[in-house]
Every structure is written in C-alpha cells, then in structure tokens.
Amino acid sequence: QVQLVESGGGLVQAGGSLRLSCAASERTFSRLTMAWFRQPPGKEREFVAALSRIGGRTYYRDSVKGRFTISRDNAQNTVSLQMNSLKPEDTAVYYCAADSGDVTITSDRYDYWGQGTQVTVSS
Numbered sequence: 240q241v242q243l244v245e246s247g248g249g250l251v252q253a254g255g256s257l258r259l260s261c262a263a264s265e266r267t268f269s270r271l272t273m274a275w276f277r278q279p280p281g282k283e284r285e286f287v288a289a290l291s292r293i294g295g296r297t298y299y300r301d302s303v304k305g306r307f308t309i310s311r312d313n314a315q316n317t318v319s320l321q322m323n324s325l326k327p328e329d330t331a332v333y334y335c336a337a338d339s340g341d342v343t344i345t346s347d348r349y350d351y352w353g354q355g356t357q358v359t360v361s362s
Contacts, residue, residue: 240264241264241337241350242264242265242351243263243335243352244262244353244354245335245353245355245356246259246262246356247259247260248356248358249357249358249359250359251325251361252361253325253326253361253362254324254325255325255360256323256324257322257325258321259275259322259335261273261318261320261335262317263318263337268311268316271292271337271338271339272290272291272338272339272342273290273292273337274288274309274337274338274342275287275288275289275320275333275334275335276333276334276346277331277332277333278355279328279330280330280331284346285300286300286344286346287299287300287320287333288303288307289342289344290309291341292341298344303329306322306325307323308320318335320333322358327360327362329358329360330358330359331358332355333355333356333358334352334353334355335353337349337351338350338351
C-alpha cells in the first residue's frame with residue numbers, strides 16, 4: 240500500500256507561484272507513475288500533469304503547459320509540481336496520485352491518492 244502526503248498549497252495572487260510536494264511511502268517509488276490531478280469548485284476531478292515511471296516523460300493538460308512543471312526526486316521519494324503564473328481558474332484541490340502502470344490521464348486508473356491540498360488563486 241502506497242501512502243501519499245501532499246503539502247505546499249495555499250492562497251496566492253494571480254501571477255504568483257506555488258510549489259506542491261508529495262511524499263510517498265513506497266520504497267520502490269522509482270517504479271511508480273506519478274501524477275497530479277485537481278478538482279475545481281463544483282467540477283469534476285481533472286488531470287493536470289504526469290511523470291512516467293520509465294524514461295521520465297512528462298505530460299500536461301493544455302491549460303497549464305508552459306506554466307507548470309512536474310518533477311520527481313527518487314532519492315527522496317517525492318514528486319513536485321511547480322506552478323507559475325497562476326490564474327484564478329487554477330483554484331482547486333490538488334491531488335497527488337500514483338500507479339504501477341503506464342501514464343494515463345484517467346483518474347480511475349490510479350490506485351493511490353493523497354488527501355489533497357487546497358490552492359486558491361485570487362484575482
């Protein structure tokens with residue numbers, strides 16, 4: 240069982256930056272596909288970014304390309320999401336997710352989830 244704990248959320252003005260981190264309990268962390276999803280107020284959960292377990296390929300939803308960067312530190316068992324040029328529409332609860340399979344943007348395919356961290360961007 241993989242446990243994921245997110246941190247780094249908060250309130251920021253539009254144009255600002257935040258860095259989210261997710262710590263994983265799994266000692267085979269390097270073998271996991273890691274991803275970030277978010278759930279805006281009143282909306283369904285949506286894919287944000289993912290990092291493959293093989294090759295380190297990155298994937299982003301179109302609206303965050305060029306602003307968000309996903310990265311991992313296998314020595315520390317952590318994955319991060321650097322968010323720059325934040326917009327009010329980025330306001331959401333952000334979730335870290337992990338899976339032993341290949342990258343997918345479908346949330347149902349991820350077996351492990353963190354508790355979520357709130358990101359609020361004011362205009």
